[in-house]
Amino acid sequence: MIIEARKLCKKYPNFELRDVDISLPEGYVLGLIGPNGAGKTTTIKLLMDIIGPDAGEIEIFGMHWNEENEETIKQRIGYVGEEQPFYDDMSVKWTSNFVKQFYPNWDEEFYSDLINRFEIDEAKRVGDLSKGNRVRFALALALAHRPHLLILDEPTSGLDPIIRHEILKILAETISDGRRSILFSTHITEDLDKIADYIVLLNDGQVLLSDEKDTIASQTKKVYMRKDEFERLPLDLFIAHNTISNECVAVTTSFDEFRQVYENITGNEPRAFGMTLDEVMLAYAKGEV
Amino acid sequence: MLSLVYKDFYQTRKVLIFCLVIWAVFLGIGMINGAEGGASLVYSFGIIMVNTVLTRILYNEDRYQGTYFMKTLPIKSSLIVTSKFVGGFILVAGSSLMTCLAASIICRMGLHGLTSKDVATATLMSFAFTLVFCGVFLRLYFAYGYAKVAQYMVLATIGIVIIVSVIISTLKELSTAMTLTAIMNQPYWIAIFPIIGIIVYIECWRSALRRFK
Numbered sequence: 387m388i389i390e391a392r393k394l395c396k397k398y399p400n401f402e403l404r405d406v407d408i409s410l411p412e413g414y415v416l417g418l419i420g421p422n423g424a425g426k427t428t429t430i431k432l433l434m435d436i437i438g439p440d441a442g443e444i445e446i447f448g449m450h451w452n453e454e455n456e457e458t459i460k461q462r463i464g465y466v467g468e469e470q471p472f473y474d475d476m477s478v479k480w481t482s483n484f485v486k487q488f489y490p491n492w493d494e495e496f497y498s499d500l501i502n503r504f505e506i507d508e509a510k511r512v513g514d515l516s517k518g519n520r521v522r523f524a525l526a527l528a529l530a531h532r533p534h535l536l537i538l539d540e541p542t543s544g545l546d547p548i549i550r551h552e553i554l555k556i557l558a559e560t561i562s563d564g565r566r567s568i569l570f571s572t573h574i575t576e577d578l579d580k581i582a583d584y585i586v587l588l589n590d591g592q593v594l595l596s597d598e599k600d601t602i603a604s605q606t607k608k609v610y611m612r613k614d615e616f617e618r619l620p621l622d623l624f625i626a627h628n629t630i631s632n633e634c635v636a637v638t639t640s641f642d643e644f645r646q647v648y649e650n651i652t653g654n655e656p657r658a659f660g661m662t663l664d665e666v667m668l669a670y671a672k673g674e675v
Numbered sequence: 676m677l678s679l680v681y682k683d684f685y686q687t688r689k690v691l692i693f694c695l696v697i698w699a700v701f702l703g704i705g706m707i708n709g710a711e712g713g714a715s716l717v718y719s720f721g722i723i724m725v726n727t728v729l730t731r732i733l734y735n736e737d738r739y740q741g742t743y744f745m746k747t748l749p750i751k752s753s754l755i756v757t758s759k760f761v762g763g764f765i766l767v768a769g770s771s772l773m774t775c776l777a778a779s780i781i782c783r784m785g786l787h788g789l790t791s792k793d794v795a796t797a798t799l800m801s802f803a804f805t806l807v808f809c810g811v812f813l814r815l816y817f818a819y820g821y822a823k824v825a826q827y828m829v830l831a832t833i834g835i836v837i838i839v840s841v842i843i844s845t846l847k848e849l850s851t852a853m854t855l856t857a858i859m860n861q862p863y864w865i866a867i868f869p870i871i872g873i874i875v876y877i878e879c880w881r882s883a884l885r886r887f888k
Contacts, residue, residue, distance in 0.1 A: 460749035471740035
């Protein structure tokens with residue numbers, strides 16, 4: 387496992403992260419989703435050792451965070467944060483020169499390629515970069531040392547679809563050798579539809595769902611039925627439902643089981659439809675269909 | 676480590692140049708003004724420089740989330756703290772050297788009744804005070820952040836400038852007294868101030884390390 391986090395807890399006066407488990411195998415992309423304030427950034431800061439947990443264990447590349455391993459682990463991680471903390475009054479060139487001295491594996495040629503591809507003017511002050519270019523620059527810095535793990539905290543938030551597409555394309559290229567892993571936190575779930583293998587859904591500091599994306603797609607369905615049919619089914623098959631006159635629409639997270647029970651009771655094939663990650667998130671977090 | 680220290684000084688290069696100008700102005704006043712206070716002004720330079728530069732360094736870190744940025748890079752947490760204390764020490768040593776240089780020039784010119792011993796004692800005292808000030812500033816910064824600490828340290832700077840001035844005036848008045856001269860003739864007396872300063876500074880550094888982790 388590249389990331390193995392168990393029972394992570396972190397308490398703040400107005401927020402608490404409780405018993406968060408996250409596992410990410412080598413060569414896969416894990417999407418961390420959830421509404422704003424769900425605990426995504428806190429989880430990522432814990433995984434990056436930017437803040438320490440109150441309880442729980444974290445292993446990255448099989449190593450625990452401690453004074454001895456800190457440098458070694460971070461040399462193998464590329465990080466792009468939500469706010470891209472840079473010294474805004476310094477130039478792009480100065481910033482890259484400052485960053486690269488901490489990475490023995492820094493690939494200057496690859497970095498220059500990325501900067502040219504992104505059309506970033508290295509003489510510019512970082513503070514003068516547009517939001518899109520700031521993210522591109524952060525991504526170039528994060529990728530230039532060829533990290534084994536890329537941790538991205540809402541990097542596409544507030545960006546236009548063209549830049550988001552470009553970033554997703556680069557991420558797809560990054561993992562194409564099958565040896566690199568990505569942890570991608572976002573609330574723009576359509577980005578994850580394209581690249582994620584695993585999904586972890588956080589809400590109010592707790593993990594509501596953690597599974598392979600394909601399993602979620604095959605087992606989480608929106609099903610339509612008559613009200614009387616719905617009333618004959620066990621309620622624990624559903625995480626959300628809505629009844630309008632005689633029609634009922636519900637969300638099940640164990641579609642195979644639902645189908646069996648439904649067919650036994652009604653003798654009919656269920657009318658089922660796939661759901662987007664947005665709809666899944668809404669059903670889990672708010673209980674709404 | 677040195678790259679982190681260099682980063683801080685590079686980012687504050689304009690403030691450092693400004694401090695050189697202040698130094699020249701203080702020296703000028705010390706050389707021209709025959710009145711009392713000329714020497715005090717020169718001895719106050721250290722604390723003013725350290726406060727100005729340190730405030731700017733920590734302001735940069737606070738404004739641009741520098742500590743957060745560095746924590747995303749492969750830099751040991753202890754190094755982030757230690758680099759600030761090393762930078763602080765260099766700053767204090769540099770400002771003390773400049774203070775000593777200015778005081779020596781004034782002493783050579785025979786102004787303000789300064790003797791070489793006065794220069795050495797006051798410089799080392801200024802070094803010790805400034806070092807303690809710098810250590811406490813950094814310790815509080817790592818505990819409470821820039822915003823809370825900066826306002827208190829401005830008040831502390833003013834307080835220390837007044838204390839240093841009073842001590843120097845007192846020393847000057849007593850320098851003719853046999854007792855004090857005898858004490859000050861002992862080499863350990865001159866060394867005791869910087870030793871205390873260094874001990875306090877190291878303790879602040881160790882405490883900041885524990886707190887930061």
